[in-house]
Amino acid sequence: MITFGIMSLNMDSETSYFDGIARNAHACGIQCFRFIPSQIHPHTLQVKGKKFDLELKNWVDCEFPIPSILYDRCFYGDDEHSKQCIPIVSWLKSRDDITFLGYGLPNKLELYEALRSSVLSAYLPRTYPVLDITALLKEIDKTKEIILKPINGSQGFGIYSVKKNDKTFHVKTEKNKKVISRIFPNDAKLITWLKTLLRQHKYLYQPYLELSNDNSQPFDIRIFLQKNETGVWVERGKGVRVGITGGILSNLSAGGSAIDFSTWLAALPAHNKDFICSELEYIITHLPPLLEKAFLPLFEIGVDIGLAKNGSLWILDMNSKPGRKVLMQTRKNIKETLDLAPLLYGKYLSQTDLQERKNLYEKTLSN
Incomplete structure (x- = not known):
C-alpha cells in the first residue's frame, strides 16, 4: 500500500480538507498519515504523527517511517518553529526515496524574473x-x-x-x-x-493598477489548477473575489467575498466576455509549463488575475499552496473532487518511473 503523508506546521490546520483526503485514501490503495516536519526523529527517521484509522474513521497517534509520497501544506512565517521546519523540508526534498506532489514556487521577485521574458510578460505588472x-x-x-x-x-x-x-x-x-x-x-x-x-x-x-469595480471594491479572478490522475493540468474552477469598499485586497482572509465566475461573467457585455475568456485561457494554458520549466514539478497552482478599468488583464499572484475557499463557496459539488485529487496524483507518481528534478529544491520553500 502507498504511504501518503500530509505535512503542516500544526495539527489543527485545514482539518476538514485533510479529513476528506484521508477518508478517500483506502479506496485508492493508500495509507494516509499527517505530521509536522519537526516531529521527524533525526537519528531513527521515525515520525511521531497521526495515521487515519479506517475502522474508527479518525486520526490516531502513531509512529511511522517517513511516507514515500508527501503533500506539503506548510505555511511559513517568521516564527521560530517555521525557521526550524524550513531546513527539514529542504532536506526531505533532496531525498531520492521521497516524492513530493509539488515542490513549491520561489518568492514573488524570482517568479517575476523567470517570466518577464516569456510569452506571458505582457500580463505581468512591472516589479x-x-x-x-x-x-x-x-x-x-x-x-x-x-x-x-x-x-x-x-x-x-x-x-x-x-x-x-x-x-x-x-x-x-x-x-x-x-x-x-x-x-x-x-x-x-x-x-x-x-x-x-x-x-x-x-x-x-x-x-498601482485600477483593479476595482464600479463600487470601489477591489476584485480579482482566482483560477484553481491541478494535475489530474494522469499528470495532466486541468482547471478545477474559477471564482471572483471581491474585497471591501475602498480597500486594496480581494483575499477572503481580508474580508472579501466570493462570486461564481459564470454569474459575474453573465453581467458583462458580450464582447467583454469573449475577450476575457480568451485571455484567461491563454494564461492558464501557458503558465504551468513555464513555471515547471523554470523551477520544479508542481501539483496545483492558484492564479490571481486582475482586470483593470481599461480592460487589461494582469497576473497578480501565483501560489503553489492555494486555498480552496473560493471554489468551495461557488461550486457546491467540488469537495469530493478536491479531496480525491492529491491521492489520485500521488498514486500516479508512485506508478510512474519519473525522475523528478530536485537540483533547485532549495529555491522552492517560500510557498
Whole structure:
C-alpha cells in the first residue's frame, strides 16, 4: 500500500480538507498519515504523527517511517518553529526515496524574473525590489502611486498602497478586515515609516493598477489548477473575489467575498466576455509549463488575475499552496473532487518511473 503523508506546521490546520483526503485514501490503495516536519526523529527517521484509522474513521497517534509520497501544506512565517521546519523540508526534498506532489514556487521577485521574458510578460505588472528608499521616493514622485508587497508574502499580508497628494503621502493597508489609512505630511515622515517597514521584511514595488469595480471594491479572478490522475493540468474552477469598499485586497482572509465566475461573467457585455475568456485561457494554458520549466514539478497552482478599468488583464499572484475557499463557496459539488485529487496524483507518481528534478529544491520553500 502507498504511504501518503500530509505535512503542516500544526495539527489543527485545514482539518476538514485533510479529513476528506484521508477518508478517500483506502479506496485508492493508500495509507494516509499527517505530521509536522519537526516531529521527524533525526537519528531513527521515525515520525511521531497521526495515521487515519479506517475502522474508527479518525486520526490516531502513531509512529511511522517517513511516507514515500508527501503533500506539503506548510505555511511559513517568521516564527521560530517555521525557521526550524524550513531546513527539514529542504532536506526531505533532496531525498531520492521521497516524492513530493509539488515542490513549491520561489518568492514573488524570482517568479517575476523567470517570466518577464516569456510569452506571458505582457500580463505581468512591472516589479522591482525595494533596494533604496531614495529611488523608491523618485518612483512615487513620478507615478504618484505604487503598491508595496512583501517578497515572501501571502494572503495579502503586509501589502500597502502609497499615494502622493501634492506634498503629503497617503498610505493604505488592510488589517482585521478593515481599511487602515495614514497621512504622512512630508518625505521625512514617510522615510521613517519605510525604514521601519523594511527592517521587518524584504519588499518589492509595482505600479498601482485600477483593479476595482464600479463600487470601489477591489476584485480579482482566482483560477484553481491541478494535475489530474494522469499528470495532466486541468482547471478545477474559477471564482471572483471581491474585497471591501475602498480597500486594496480581494483575499477572503481580508474580508472579501466570493462570486461564481459564470454569474459575474453573465453581467458583462458580450464582447467583454469573449475577450476575457480568451485571455484567461491563454494564461492558464501557458503558465504551468513555464513555471515547471523554470523551477520544479508542481501539483496545483492558484492564479490571481486582475482586470483593470481599461480592460487589461494582469497576473497578480501565483501560489503553489492555494486555498480552496473560493471554489468551495461557488461550486457546491467540488469537495469530493478536491479531496480525491492529491491521492489520485500521488498514486500516479508512485506508478510512474519519473525522475523528478530536485537540483533547485532549495529555491522552492517560500510557498
